Amino acid sequence: MTTTSERLHRAGDGVSDPIVEVRNASVTYDDGDTHVLDDVTFSIERNEILGVVGESGSGKSMLASALLDAVPAPGHLSGEVLYHPDRDATVDILEFSDAELNEYRWAEVSMVFQGAMSSFNPTMKVGAHFSDTLKAHDRAVSEGLEFAREILSDLYLEPERVLDSYPHELSGGMQQRALIALSLILEPEVLVMDEPTAALDLLMQRSILLLLEEIKEKYDVTMVFITHDLPLVASLADRMAVMYAFELVEAGPRDQIIGDSAHPYTRALLNSTPNIDAPLEDMQPIPGKSPAPVNVPTGCSYADRCPLASDTCRRQDPTFEAVREGHAVACHHWERASEEIKLTFGEAAATGGDAGGDPR
């Protein structure tokens, strides 16, 4: 058991009422030789939307799996994943029996995966997925389906038509929304979404994001939105966490991560993103590539690509430092980052933006 005061003292991450706490979580393969999640500690505030950003192979999907103790074998998850059903209760889900885990998944913490096509069984109607889920969790089917209809119409779908369709009869955007409805059918406290909109066009992505915000307000659900697409999640999240090479490198309120990020990688990521209002000549790719899980360098894993890297960075892994209350960064030189790596879109926004840009 952890007391509230202990939590507050330790956190410094601006989270006062965490619903899930992850402490020193690591996922290893090959008897500990390969780290695909490296000592990650963070908390999810009750009723917030947390955006987790990382590139392919940064370990962000492992983080999602860790929240449900669903790391694919033979991976080994160590550390603690604490779930607080309410303010004063704490359970460690890694200690759960199989039966407890079954109840925890979907009913307490539910997950939406990328690519709805592969999450639905193509030979079953969408409605059957809902009733099967209700039966598997010993819920009343007719009441459950009534609730399903409500969520479906909240997501701007026609409930009867969708429930009576096979997955292939729906468009990609409709499938993905039906999948979100399915994940909410047992009224979970936390919804973890791993690239829930990646296969969709921007217009549908953006529409779904708007609906998620409404769903969050209506059903009081905490959301974790995991994606490689920083600008997308920036429009939705309250707080953001940035992952690089299987580690968490920065976490804080959305406005600070976007407007005043302290980690050189976050700043480079922001500058590499084509932005509709930024001057065109200022977009810069990040040189080099991220390390593989087997030979993560000693010291800071971003050092090889970082313009601020010094000998200290190559020798010693940086620990988390508080930039300000609620905003933490793992970098030796974060104080110099804002001076030496200018954010390109910020100035554009300040001056009203030059949407045109000059041809090169």
Place this chain on the structure above:
Amino acid sequence: MSRARDTAADSDGDAPLISVNDLEVHFETEQGLLEMFDDPDVVRAVDGVSVDIGENDVLALVGESGCGKTTLGKTIIGLQEPTGGSIAYRGRDIWETKAGNTDLSFDDIRSSLQIIHQDPGSSLNPNRRIVETLSEPIRLTHPDISAGERRSRIYSLLERVGMTPPRDFASRYPHQLSGGEKQRVALARALLMNPDVILADEAISALDVSLRVEMMDLMLDLQEEFDTSFVFISHDLSNARYFAAHGNGRIGVMYLGNLVEVGPPDRLISDPKHPYTEVLRWATPNLALDASEAGDPPMRKIDIPDPVNPPSGCRFHTRCPEARTACTREQPELRTLEDGHRAACFRSESDHRYWESDPIED
């Protein structure tokens, strides 16, 4: 530049590289046994599209899934036969050429028009080393080139697309490359043919956000170096803007098979003339903090209508916030507004009867 080309091509008869005229591509849905006496459903993937592509040009096509941008792209490079209208390469109709009715050979046209697919993983043969994948097109088109020369050509091209050391990369299998590297191989393969036009069909969508600018820069460098034109398909307006602005090209907005707005990227984005372009602009994430909180979408429905029975009149009228009853009856034409900026909306005609008709209520 592209503006000047558009008009020049029309006036002095100097045929543009690619000329698309009133193009139609309609697909009939498959018929089951029980439906064999009914008329088949027709999907109007592309309907009445006209556009020209010049030398060293960029046309960025944007629109949501199912708007016909890929079908239009594939028709432009001669992979898809149109069901109506015409598509000409340097003044010769591509499909007439295939039938042997012009002075060009179809093989020449085919090798001048290349494609890079969305998913780099499935566009490379997993059982072949990169060098084998890249040798094949040279062997087919230039059987007299020696193996040594073939290799040196491949190495220099790999080096050019940023894959160094080329010897090392050439001997790898596709699974030993990252997504970005696979896409570079696909680009190198397209460039082997020294093409006039490359269709990049969502070529950067599968890449990490941070790699997209790098890949676009590479394609733009090659555009200058090899004098290649690009048809760049994307659902992301900010990528389309980046690519079209740097490539001195245009953005074309598609909706349910129609081209609804075409123009230079700066003007199309800062002053969109079609309500659907406004919708796409709304959908594009913006990092500037005050703009990042999205308001309500400037449209009435989230889902795109069924392309089998597209709405009457202006196809966007079922979702358009500005729609009036006039929009349900008549389809607006793509009209030239200013130099190079064209839009298909009654709202750009100040004396249209749209202004007297009643707004549509849902």
